[in-house]
Amino acid sequence: MVYLFLGASLVVILIGAKFFTNGVEWLGVRLGLARGAVGSVLAAIGTALPETMIPLVAILMGHGQASQDIGVGAILGAPFMLGTVGFMLAGMMTILLIRRRRRAVLLPHPALVRRDLGFFLMAYSLAIGAAFLPQALRPVVVVLLLAAYIAFVARALSQGEKCGEGDDVGPLLAVPQMANPPLVLILLQVVFSFMVILGGAKVFVHGIGILAHTFGVAPFIFALLIAPIATEMPELFNSLIWIREGKDTLALGNITGAMVFQSSIVPAIGISFTAWQLTPAAFVSAALALTSAWIVFLTVRRRGYLYGPLLFLMGAGFYAFFVTMVISGAL
Known part of the structure; x- marks a missing residue:
């Protein structure tokens, strides 16, 4: 029965992601946002909420060391999952869709990818480095992380060409017969589809939790390796849909934008309350x-550009290496 719920929740997440990506693109067009901001900010923040809730609930509402372990594990698990499984799936999609796309490479806007990952490398290094600092200096790191993310959002909202320029956005799925849907319908589709994704992810997390308890997985490892598989699904499904449609900047921006959020806002919570x-x-x-x-x-x-097969091998290799280390007891 658990496996049935897991399968059904995956279908729900996939359907919700299809409507969400479509709605977010239309929202970007309506608001005149840069294409990079749609993937790196709007979609990334929206789909990052499920995994953000896990550490928040565990840290602020939980009790005992197990809750602290789950919170920290979830905080670190999201960037790890995006940087391994996220890139792995993106690379895999280029291989599976090579006939449709007629290429095995991803062609995102280079400046936007460099912007996102440059921020991630700086912010996440700072967040991890905070573990070596005395408690009195850690609030400074929190302020720096929050200020840096605000600056990133301000830059992303204005950088690059506008969403819809050179792209086939397609009709709004909620009202495909309308060539120029009103903003209220776009917002309704975005909000409703996000709730569908959130509901599907919640069911998936619950099912994974049952399996983790059944197989006796430690709380920290569960939060680091297992929970992010479910909570990162909105980002991953959104990106896979955009790759299928040939919108590589949106696809990579959704992953790297989520990495930006997960390297700054969420670690700031962990540093502050654990x-x-x-x-x-x-x-x-x-x-x-x-x-x-x-x-x-x-x-x-x-x-x-990014060569899909190598991206797949890198992500799969890093993830397999870590899982092997955990299973062998080396970590």
Whole structure:
């Protein structure tokens, strides 16, 4: 029965993601936003809410060390999952859709990818480095992370060409017969589809939690490895849909924009309300996420594109390495 619920929730998330991406694109057109802002800010923040709720609930409403472990694990699990499984799936889609796309590469706007990942590398390094600082200095890190994200959003909202320029946005799925839908219908589709995604992710998390309890998985490992699989699904499904439609800037921006959010706002919560004492497993997961981001950053900077098969191998390899270390007891 658990597996049936897991499968059904995946279908719900996929349908919700289809409507959400379509609605967010139309919202970007209506508001005259830059294309990079749609993927890196609107879609990224919206779909980041499910995984943000896990550490918030665990840290602020939970009790005991287990709740602290779940909170910190969820905070670190999101960037790790995006930097490994996220890139892996993006690369896999280019392989599966090579006939449709007629290429095995992703061609996002290089400057936008460099902007997002440059921020991630700076902010996440700062957040991890806070674990080595005395408690009195950590509020300074929190302020820096929050201020940096505000500056990032301000820049993203104005940088790049407008959403819809050179893209086939397609009709609003809620009212496909309307060529120029009103803003209220666009907002209703975005909000409703997000609630559908959130509901599907909640069911999936519950099912994964039952399986974790059944197999005796430790709270920190559950939060780091298992929960993000469900909570990152909105970002991943959105990106896969955009890759299928050939909208690589939106697809990569959704992943890298979520990494920006998960490297600044969410760690600021953990640094503020927990002891922020990281385990070896936490440091290794952070190192892998940062290494993955560095590789993508340097590749885009040097070549201007991402080769799908190599992106797939990198993400899969890093994730498999970490899981192997955990299973073997090395971490």
